[in-house]
Each structure stands twice: as structure tokens, then as C-alpha cells.
Amino acid sequence: MKYVNKTIPSVDGKGLMMGKPGYTDDLAEPNSLIVRVLRSPHPFAKIIKINKEKALTLEGVECVLTHKDFKRIAVTRAGQGYPEPSPHDKFILDDHVRHIGDEVAAVAACDKETAKKALELIDVEYEVLEPVLDFEKAYENKNVIHSEPEIHEMFPIGLEPLKNVAASYMMNVGDVDKTLEECDVILDTRFYTQAQAHVMMEPHTANARIDYQGRLVMYSSTQTPIHVRRILSHALEYPLSKIRVIKPRIGGGYGGKQCLHGEFLVAAVTLRTGKPSKIVYTRKEVFESTFSRHPMRFDIKLGAMNDGTLKGIDVDVLSDTGAYGEHALTVFMVAGSKVFPLYNKVDSVRFGGKVVYTNHTPAGAFRGYGAIQGNYALESAIDMLCDKMNIDPVEFRMKNMIKEGETSPIFAIMGEGTEGTAMNMESCKLDYCVKRGLEIINWKDKYPKKTTEDGKVRGVGMAIAMQGSGIPYIDMGSAMIKLNDDGFFNLMVGATELGQGSDTILGQIAAESLGVNPDKIVIYSSDSDLTPFDTGAYASSTTYVSGNAVKLTADRMKEMIIEEGAKALGTRLAETDFDGKIIKSGDKEMTLAELSNRLYYNEDQKQLMACESYVGTKSPPPFMAGFAEVEIDPETGKVDIVDYAAVVDCGTTINPALARVQVEGGLVQGIGMTMYEDVVYTSNGGMVTNNMMNYRIPTRKEITDMHVEFADSFEPSGPYGAKSVGEIGIDTPPAAITNAIYNAVGVRIQELPVTPEKVFMGILKQKDKE
Amino acid sequence: MKIKIKINGTIKTINVKADEYLVDTLRNNGCVSVRRGCDTTSCGICTVLLDGAPVASCSYLSCRADSHEVTTVEGIQEEAALIADFFGHEGADQCGYCNPSMALTLYAMKRELKNPDDDEIRAYLVGNLCRCSGYVAQHRAIRAYLEVE
Amino acid sequence: MKIDSYRRVGSIEEAYELLTEKSGAAIIGGGAWLKLMPKTIDTAIDLSDLGLDKVTGLENEYEIGCMVKLRQLEKFTPFQMIFDGILIQSAGSIMGVTVRNIATAGGTVAGKYGFSDLLPVLLAMDAEVELYKRGRLKLEQFMDETGVLKDILTRIYIRKTEGRGWFYTMKNTAIDFPILNAAITSSQKGCRIVIGARPYKAALAKKAMQFIDRIEKPGEVEIIEAANIAAGELKFGSNQRGSSDYRRELCITFVKRGLRKVLL
């Protein structure tokens, strides 16, 4: 392979480093109205009265919107396949507010200061309602968060609003109760994972204008422009054909921009005033008024035989979706479907539970998407079970984990919101990943622990993980390739680049198929008027789904070139070939530039343009093994991550450097969730961590050493053998690190995040016991 | 009030409000590379060089910059392109939102520290956050960049 | 924060007049912390032009102007020679250079912030401050006073003292506020043990200091005793970063480690 499996610099990195405009706010109309939002100070309240007259009299205020200005149309903000598997439980503006930071009203004014002043002039009278702030008490609570009659599901997802249930699910393989009864050893325990904030560096941003054709043009920092267009059209009852959504460069998303936030209000303002408008979320709004990761409680039971065979897995999950149910069911299901097939040899699995509403900031999509939560519970429980049985946890995994050529019944049962798709693991190098990881971290010498000269303890721990590659039969991608005069190409894709490098790697795939240098391909992505359909950047779908679409399209373009070349050379098709520069048949040849100039200027004039689509029929999982080495100061509880080794099977790496950094970046977000990050609320429902002083993400001092390698692997169904790599990196740190901490000091952390205090208090407790 | 500042080599007289911050003044004066990340002096995204030293422009009052010199990546295009080559080689630029702040801080560090070791590099750049890259690729790129004379 | 008017003053007297004229007037040091406060300042007073941005070595002491940036403190190499360089360590432990090039020594001391990493060190060094109207006083005394400061903190003084020093700040991530920090020194005048971020403002563990100073040749046993005394005499609170119980335990560890370093 010439251009695939090669590191080339990203197509946009240099321009962005040089400060070129590219992000949403760089592209706003210079005189845009500034949209600001009045937000709820109460976790739960009914708006009794709202008066905007005073605000409207302020000079410079163009428009004030309250719930009275909108028809009551219930939508979901989740950018997902349609019909969406999320409850339609949100109005652009509503007469109820359900979390601190929820939208009450919006103002559009000539500048920031005026908009801010106008917000202060809106009179609101609230009837404060009693909130539900503890997700373990939400189910059937007397305080019902969603009692509006319009709330509905598009198809059965287990929505029971009067019980505060946004979604529920239950699946069975075999008879778990019976299996567990027959097991020699049972582990029965509980884990909690916390809310994590995305903290993408670019806040949510959108701007709108009416163009010279009278159409609404929206720039938005979104991962899912197509879904934005559809949901906007629906919520505003404005024709889809009159909306254009452009996604420029995005300053990070990680799932946090797989939703609509400012888009509704800027669109409404611009449609009403006819003037351009823009919104840039403040960091506080990003924290309080967008999404975070679903906190979950896992009750997990594992059963095994004395010979070290895992027999049964029984899991009950309670997930907290906050005030609205975006991604409630699908994240919940991924906590099972992309976790439990890891141990495919069990006789039975039961997985089920509920997703409940609370009056906290809503949860939504976030890299890992349930899998990181489930992985923490399962992979910690496996170590605990091994400890109980006195079995080596690595051997136990090697014996019980999924291998190449095998399958799991879970694949057929569980999809995302729907039934799944049966598949065999045509590529699964998990055993290699484990073996190689053991070598890199030097497990033999380090397991389980070592005490250093200065009294610190070092321990190692590990975990295995899997993810998916798009959602079969739902996620679809397509591409168009246009040949230009002088022989260069435009590649148009709907796939959304959000920093993961998709523009670059899709260009590489096209280059490989066409045989041309990547610099001959100009890529343009995510403009709903100009680029073909793509469901968007989520569910680890881009490389696999959009990549396949690009490959098909480029293959088709190559055929077209050969067809036209044969015609031009007057040769037989079967004997004509194209090597990326020259079309050749016997001793006759012409360059691509010659052919294209002929096609556009001279003879047989016609535009060459290929367009193909792809929808997955399966979702081949990438796999990885993660190994953490920690150093603990037993007198303070401080835990340092001294090394992290990760060996990943993502099939072919299209661009090894970009793939590696996807994994490294994922690992660091996973380490952040494990160690430092926690969305903390007061007992009144206010967010303590609504700024970057109190919500701390890892800095470069916490992360000093990481060793990421890739297994030699080829996925037959992927483009040039590739699977996905965007999410897998985040999954292992919670379990690998907490396992390492246990191995070092015997303290088992069952509630994330790990804090030095928890570790220290755990050590103290042990001392008391001794 | 009126201030006179040198932005990327050009002296400008600009009218600013008493509580205007440099990030806005610069953005309004053609430097779109200067962007906000957090607005609480916590992320380093808004970094610019004030008389050569990196400062968080979201927290630096524009009035204060009167008769000082400000540099943004628009003013160090060649160096930024060079740094981008090293980042590109490692895949260290992901969403790119932190790129300009990295280029500026690195540029300042190279002039301020002589042969910094790994810990010194991390200490200097610790306030420049990146949520995408996981830092180690950046670190590899930075090491390579520092080798260049 | 909102600022109505901004004044760069030509003399300290002018600054003082402006400050006392209106209740809403304030000195801006670096302005980094002020910016985060939800208040309106009528007149923001900038001391940038008064030459207060230098560290000067005098015969027996160092003089630090209030407008000196944290980054300047950190790079002032002679501080390496006093108390094992703890001033440099503590200044360097605060946020990143982009903040340290803004935040000032004066703003830090005048603010008396509980989370401060610098104040424990200055207290452990027995620093003095100079207020424009009141003149010089011990930092320790200044820290004890409550109420609004209607004066200008012009300079900070550190005596050139021979002695050992130890500083540690425990943070979740490198740029977080501390969970707890400690600065411990020993010189001819005895030991000073300061614990900060309790999360209350830094304070001296006086009983522990007296105890250890009375012992002629303190060893491990006495050090542990002193650590327990310090943990017992100081008040600790709980917040997002740690509980009072945990902080008390950390205090014991820090005092032990610090005293071992400066005494053994």
C-alpha cells in the first residue's frame, strides 16, 4: 500500500497552527446579533409569568424569545439516526425548567453588553418545584420531571415518564440464575461511575444568516450536521430544503457536539429578524447547559468454576440521564453490548436496568458511550473474582476472552436501541495485544507490586476492551469524487472532521484507490448543500463506514478514468490501466492531466464524477489491552500514573501517527475520568464544577509516559483492512488503573473517580484491621 | 480610552473600554487566531506574547497593554509553519484549537530557556491545555522542534 | 467583573487618594483574580508606572515590589540560596507561565487567599509587608487582620537568613488549587511550620513550633509528636478537594516530612 498505512501530516493542522480562520465563530457575519440565553437558577420550576416588555425597550435589543413564542413541538436534541431512539422530551423553550442552566428565554441584541443587560430586564416568576437530585431515588419518585403530554418515543424504548424513566432495557442469554447457582464461586458487587464533562476547548458555537436565496444558512460546531438540519426543520417547522448546515473546523467534540444546543435559538432569531445572529457558549454554559457523561450504578454478579472458567454474567444498571433523555437508551445498551461480548464463552448473560431522569444537567454522548462505564465494572469485577479464586487475572482473561473467528450471542441480540446483528470476529488480535502489552509494561517483573526506596509502592494492573465500528444498517456514509481539468480531484464527504483527522485519512483512502498522491485530492466535508449524506461522526463510524464509502467511490472513479482513457486512446478496456499518473494500453499512453483537459475542453466533453454509498452490515470491534503502572505514596494517597501501555487492534491504521494520537488522546481522557474529573453538584442541584478552575482535566505533568502500539491486523470488511480507532482508547484506564492500585496497596476503588483521599482512607482502614 | 500598541510589528491606536480584555481587542483587530477556551485563566488557549512573554489574553486588560508590544501567530507565521511540520509529523495536532497557543508558548520558551529537559518543557507548557492529543505526541514534536537551530 | 474607569497613576499618593475617595475603587495587581469576582469597580488603579515591579537585593534583605509577577520571583536566582529555594518552588507551582506572567506578588499577599501556595512560604520565611500608610509590619500580623484593606501594599521584604526549608503542595492536577500545602523552615531563630489551603488561609502551627524548638536534638519521635501537635492545633475544613479528616492526616505527613528535611 502506497498511501494507506502511512503517516502524512493532517490536511488542516498547519493552517490552523498559523492561525487561519476556520472555526465557527471565525466565520460569523461581522455584524451578527449576539444571542444570549436567560438560564434557570432553579433545578426544577414552572414559569408562572414571564414578561419581556422591559427588555424589548432597551436600545439595541432586536428580539426576545420566550416559550410563548414557540409552538409546543417535542423533539430530542440527540443527533442520532432517524427515527431517534431517544425520547422526544425537549422543547426549544418550555414553561418548565428542569435543571440549573436550562433555557428560560433568549435575547438578541447588537452587542454582548446590551444582550446581558436585556437578560436582567426579563421578569420571570417561578413556582419552584421539588427537584429529584439523587438518581437512586428517582424511580417512581413522587416528583415527576416530565409530566408534559407531548413527550413521546418514536418506537418502544421503555419510556415511562410518570415514573421518571427515560428508557429501560432487559436482555437474556441462557438462564443466568441457574448458571450462577451451579458455579463454584460467585462475585457479587457494586460500582459507581461519575459524570464526566467533555471540556472540548472550543465552546459550543453557532451562527445563522439568511442568504441571497432566502435560505437559512447555519454554521455550527456540530458532529452531526445532517441531524442538525433535520431536527431544526422539525422543531421550527421550516422546510428542510431551505436550511443549509455547514460544519467548519471544530475545536473538539468527543460526543459533546453530537447534539443541538445553540442552533435552535440562533435559527429562530435569524428567521424572525431576518438578520444574522450568533451564539458562543460561555464555559459555564458548556458545563451547566450542554451534556456530560451518564453516571451509572452497576450491580454485577459473576460466576465461575474452580478451574477458572467464567460461566455467567448478571448485570443490573441504573443510569442517570439528567433532565432530558438524549442518548439515554443507546448509551445504556452500549454499556452491555460493547463490553460483555469480551467474555463470549459464558453460558448465560443477563443485562438490564433503567435510565432515570433527575434534575441535573443532562447526560449525552461521550467518547466510550457507555462502554467505558461497563468496562470499568466488568474488568474490575474480573480482577476481584480472580483474587477471590486465587487465579492469575491475565491467565483468566486469556482463557475466557473472545478470539479471532469466534462470536458472541450478544451481537445478535443487542444493537443500539434496536436488535443487533450477528457477526464473527474476522479480525481479533486480542491475545496478541495482551501478550505484547505484558512485555511492554514488563509485567513479569512488576506484578503485582514493588516498593521503592523512598517508601512508595508501585503496582501494575490491566484491562481489555472492545468497541464497535459504526451501527450496522443505520450508519451510512457516502462520498463524491470529481475529476477536474489538469487532473486533480475534489473529494466531497458528509463525514464530519472534528479533529480526529477524518479529512486526512479519507483523502489517503481515496489516494490509495486512485493511485494518486494525496496532494492531488482536495477534500471538502460536511456542508449539507454540497456534500453527500452521512449520519455524522459518532459511534466510531468514520473510518469504517465513511472510509468504505470513499473507497468505493474512488474505485469507481478509477474505472471511469480507465473507461474514458480507453476511449481516448482507442484501446480495449480490458487492456487499459491507470497507475495514478498515466493511462496506458500497450505502447499507447496519456497522462491524467491530458485526459482531463481533453474531457473538459476538447473532445467527448463530459464531467467525471463518482458517488457511492456504504452502510455497514456489521460493526467489527476494535480491541485493546491496557496496562497501567501506578506509583502510590501511602502516606498521602497520591497516585501517579508512571506508565501506560496500550496495544490496539484496529485493523489497518490508515495513518499510523493520527491513529496513535487518537489512542493516546483517548487514554488521557480515560485517565482523566479515572483520576481527576468529576462533575460535582451541591445538595441544591447547583454545579460546583461549572468552570475550568474547579473542573480539572489532565495537564502534561500528569501524563509523562505512554506506550501505544498496534497489532498487525486486517479486517476484511474494512477499507484497506481498517476498523475504528476513535473511541477504544478511552475504555481501559478506569479498570486498569484501579486494578493497579489494588495490586499495589490492596485498596479497591468501586466509585470513580479515584481520589488520593479515597486511596489514603482505604490504606488507613486496612491498617486498622491489621 | 485610547491605547497605542504594537500588534505584530505594526503600531496601532485603538479605542478600548476600561474592562476590555486583550483577547477581544485583538480579535476585533484582525487577529482571529486568538480565541477563548475557558475565560477563567485556566486553559491557555488565549495565549499571546506580551513583550515576548506568554500571557493569558482573556485576563489581561487591554488598557494595560498601552505602549507594549503584542505578538500573535499572525506575527510569527514562518515559525508557526515550522512548528506545524513537527506537530504534523507526530499527528500531534488534532482539532487544532490549541495550536496557535502552543506555537506561541513554544516560540517564547525556545527563546527563554536554554536546552530545557523534559520536566522543564512540561513545566513551561503546563498551563497550555490540550484535550485532544494526550500531550505525549506534542512532547515528541516539541523535542524535535527544539533540536532545530 | 466590570470596570467603570481605569487610571494608571503617576504616584503612590495619587493611588491612595483614588483608593480612599470611592468605596468602589480598587488596586489592580495582575487582575487575574479580580477578573473572576462578580463585582463592579468604579476606579481601577494601576500601579504599573511606579517602579514597583522589581526585586532588589539590599544589605540584609530582599525587597519585592508589589507589582512583581510570580514568574519574576520564580526566575530570581538569589532566592535559590535562602531556605533551599522554597520561594522559587512555590511560585513555580502556581498554574502555568501564562498566568504567572500576569499574577503579582502584591495581589497574592493582599488577597490573603486560603488556597495560596506563596503565602505559607512567605510566612515560613517570616516576611514583612509594607503598607503605604501604615508602614512595615510582619506578614503574620497582616494575615491575622480581617476587614477591607484601605491601604496599598507596596512592598514585601524577606530577610537574608541562613536556614533550611521545605515546601510541598498537594494538588490533583498540576494546575489545580491545592488540597493542602505546607512550608517549613528552620534557622537560628527556630522552626516555622505553616500549613495552608486547610482550606482556610495559611497559619502557623505555633504549639508544634514551640514544642520542637524546646527540644535540643529532635529525632524521629519528637518530629512525629510535633506533627501530631500541629494537626491537633490547626483547624481544617472540607470542600470539593478534600475532607477535614483527610487534611488533618495530610498535615501530619507534611509536618513529619518537612521537619525531617530541615532538622535531620
Ligand SMILES: Cc1cc2nc3c(=O)[nH]c(=O)nc-3n(C[C@H](O)[C@H](O)[C@H](O)COP(=O)(O)OP(=O)(O)OC[C@H]3O[C@@H](n4cnc5c(N)ncnc54)[C@H](O)[C@@H]3O)c2cc1C
Ligand atoms: C485560575 C487561577 C488559578 C490560581 N491557582 C492558584 C494556585 O493554585 N495557587 C496559588 O497560590 N495561587 C493561585 N492563583 C492565584 C494567583 O497566584 C494570584 O494570587 C492571584 O491571581 C492574585 O494576584 P493578582 O496579581 O492577579 O491580583 P489581583 O486580582 O489584581 O488582586 C487581588 C486582590 O488584591 C488587591 N490588590 C492587588 N494589588 C494590591 C496592592 N498592591 N495593594 C493592595 N491591594 C492590592 C486587589 O484589589 C484585589 O482585591 C490562581 C489564580 C487564578 C486566576
Ligand code: FES
Ligand atoms: S481563555 Fe484565557 S486561559 Fe482559557
Ligand code: FES
Ligand atoms: S488539538 Fe484539540 S485541544 Fe489540542
